Amino acid sequence: MSDPVRDPDPCACTRRSVLIRGTLTIGAAALGCAGRGESAKEVPSEGGAVVLPLAEHPALANAGGSEVIRADGKGKPILVRNDGDAGITALSLKCTHMGCAVRVDEGGALACPCHGSRYAADGSVTKGPAKEPLTRLPATLGGDAITVQIG
Numbered sequence: 001m002s003d004p005v006r007d008p009d010p011c012a013c014t015r016r017s018v019l020i021r022g023t024l025t026i027g028a029a030a031l032g033c034a035g036r037g038e039s040a041k042e043v044p045s046e047g048g049a050v051v052l053p054l055a056e057h058p059a060l061a062n063a064g065g066s067e068v069i070r071a072d073g074k075g076k077p078i079l080v081r082n083d084g085d086a087g088i089t090a091l092s093l094k095c096t097h098m099g100c101a102v103r104v105d106e107g108g109a110l111a112c113p114c115h116g117s118r119y120a121a122d123g124s125v126t127k128g129p130a131k132e133p134l135t136r137l138p139a140t141l142g143g144d145a146i147t148v149q150i151g
């Protein structure tokens, strides 16, 4: 067995750490990992949707712009991206492996700190252990605001 002290581990939610802790359940470990290091912008929701006025979210006004939000400050963050002619993309950043919060690096890469899964910009899996893509949320640009359906 490898040495858990020396192994690089950006998140203490690996299977190894779960085994070491012994008494933790996998679910509790995943919850403990959620949101670590995230800098999502908290936005209010109403009626199962969040509305993002472009005046308040200028990064989303132009093609290629993106922002990470968290509805009502709860749950996993959501990546919202303006893909220009392709429309608006909204991806839940809840890793489909065990539910940790997937991080977005400066280059736009999507990586889970818990067990190393990686996702492409469209949410598809590029590296496991995750097998399923990130969940796409319906999102539209209308007038001067983006609406994302979250529930």
Ligand code: FES
Pocket (backbone or CB within 6 Å): 095, 096, 097, 098, 099, 100, 112, 113, 114, 115, 116, 117, 128, 129, 130
């Ligand atoms: Fe395991 Fe994301 S929770 S790779």
